Amino acid sequence: MKKVLLFVFILCAIVSAMASAQEDSKRSKPSATVFPPSEFDAKTTTSTTTTTALSTTEHQTNATTAAHITTPAPTTANATTPAPTTSNATTPAPTTSNATTPAPTTANATTAAPTTANATNATTAAPTPTHAPTTTTTPKPEPTPAANLTVGNYTLKSGKGLCLMAQLALQIRVEDTGKTGVFIVQPGKTHVEGGCDKSTANLTLTFKEGFITFMFNKNTTQNAVYVDTVSFYLSYPLTSGENGKMSPPYVAKNGSLDLFLAKVGHSYSCKSESVFMGKGLYLDVTQDRMQAFNLTKEWDFGTSDPCPTDRPADYRVAIAVGIVLLILIIIVVVAYLLSRRKRSDGYQSL
Numbered sequence: 449m450k451k452v453l454l455f456v457f458i459l460c461a462i463v464s465a466m467a468s469a470q471e472d473s474k475r476s477k478p479s480a481t482v483f484p485p486s487e488f489d490a491k492t493t494t495s496t497t498t499t500t501a502l503s504t505t506e507h508q509t510n511a512t513t514a515a516h517i518t519t520p521a522p523t524t525a526n527a528t529t530p531a532p533t534t535s536n537a538t539t540p541a542p543t544t545s546n547a548t549t550p551a552p553t554t555a556n557a558t559t560a561a562p563t564t565a566n567a568t569n570a571t572t573a574a575p576t577p578t579h580a581p582t583t584t585t586t587p588k589p590e591p592t593p594a595a596n597l598t599v600g601n602y603t604l605k606s607g608k609g610l611c612l613m614a615q616l617a618l619q620i621r622v623e624d625t626g627k628t629g630v631f632i633v634q635p636g637k638t639h640v641e642g643g644c645d646k647s648t649a650n651l652t653l654t655f656k657e658g659f660i661t662f663m664f665n666k667n668t669t670q671n672a673v674y675v676d677t678v679s680f681y682l683s684y685p686l687t688s689g690e691n692g693k694m695s696p697p698y699v700a701k702n703g704s705l706d707l708f709l710a711k712v713g714h715s716y717s718c719k720s721e722s723v724f725m726g727k728g729l730y731l732d733v734t735q736d737r738m739q740a741f742n743l744t745k746e747w748d749f750g751t752s753d754p755c756p757t758d759r760p761a762d763y764r765v766a767i768a769v770g771i772v773l774l775i776l777i778i779i780v781v782v783a784y785l786l787s788r789r790k791r792s793d794g795y796q797s798l
Contacts, residue, residue, distance in 0.1 A: 599735050600635025604642055604651060610743050611644035612651055616736030618660060622686050622698060624728040629686025631657065649740045658682040658697070660731070664740040666712065673740050675707040678723055678731060700725035708738060710753040715739035718755035 597617040604612035618633040633655060642650035642661075649664040663677035679701035686696070702725050710716040717737040722730050739749050 596632055597734055598632075598635055600633070600638060600653075602635075602638075602640050602651065602653060604640065604644055604649065606644040610747075612642075612649050612664065612738075612740045613743060613747070613749065614651060614662075614736070614738035616738065617734040618653070619732045619734075620660075620680060620682050620698065621722075621730040621732055622728055623730070631682055631684050631686060633660065644740070651740075657684040666741050668712075671712050672709055673712055674705075674709040676705055677701070677703040678705060678707070678725070680725070680731060698729055700727070700729040700731075702726065708736075710739065711751075713742040713744075714751045714753045715749035716755070717752045717758070719758055721755060721757070 597619065599615055599617045602614045602616075603610060620631045620633075622629040633653065638653050638655045641652040641654055644650075647666040647668070649666075651662040651664065653660045658681040660680040661678070662675050664673060665676045666673050681697060681699050683697040686698075702723065705723070707723065708716040708718075715737055716739065718733070720732070720734045721736075722732045724730055737749060737752070742750070744750070
């Protein structure tokens with residue numbers, strides 16, 4: 449109940465306030481129409497002009513205040529007055545021109561250039577260019593394989609006579625990171641060392657730059673002779689065109705081989721073959737023919753057993769396969785004809 453009374457009281461207060469506001473607005477309107485309309489007097493005109501004059505004076509005062517604001521501009525002009533001081537600062541410029549006067553002293557310093565010219569003459573007399581032709585001539589023994597490979601004759605003798613004979617051309621080849629070098633063994637500068645045993649033979653070819661060794665083995669169970677170990681040592685600086693030098697010495701050994709296989713009493717022959725020795729090292733053997741043990745006559749080889757690349761092509765297997773295929777085709781054709789004949793016998797002609 450209290451809430452209802454409070455609400456009614458507030459509502460009455462609002463209504464009374466609105467009514468008083470409307471009455472005040474109605475009372476204020478007649479004050480603008482107190483005097484009746486009539487012509488303007490001179491006083492009224494002056495009063496209006498004076499009011500306008502006051503408005504203009506206000507604008508003028510505003511303008512003068514703006515003028516006072518611009519008065520600091522001369523201060524900026526005074527700020528530019530230090531410019532002559534900068535011109536005075538440039539007066540030391542003649543001192544810089546005087547500083548350039550020592551330039552003739554630098555010109556005199558350049559007169560010492562003939563001493564440097566004498567130094568260049570000393571470099572021309574240096575023996576380094578003279579060594580360059582010597583380094584290029586040292587790898588002169590490196591020729592092209594086709595032109596300078598020479599076949600050498602090498603023999604070994606034992607107490608019973610000749611035990612090993614070999615005719616071959618040898619070269620050591622190095623291929624590493626795009627660089628290739630070749631050393632050709634010269635038979636005229638090569639000496640034979642080694643010896644023969646009952647079932648083994650050692651052929652070592654020595655020269656100034658190193659050696660090459662072939663170990664022959666005689667296998668009676670297989671009735672064959674072959675080389676099971678090849679090794680070499682080379683201390684020659686190999687070069688190849690613009691590839692440069694590769695560091696010597698070059699040492700290689702391969703003891704798991706089965707090379708130059710031939711029957712006992714026969715000789716082995718091959719036009720060209722290459723033995724890989726590991727780490728980019730190769731031993732190239734060309735136009736070789738060799739025989740160890742069971743040499744019946746001196747300076748004469750036994751029956752030649754050529755290497756697989758020199759053997760003539762064997763067409764016997766191909767011929768046998770062709771014959772078998774032809775027989776199968778004939779059998780199929782005959783069976784087809786017999787089957788057609790049996791079908792035709794089952795019908796009677798009309």
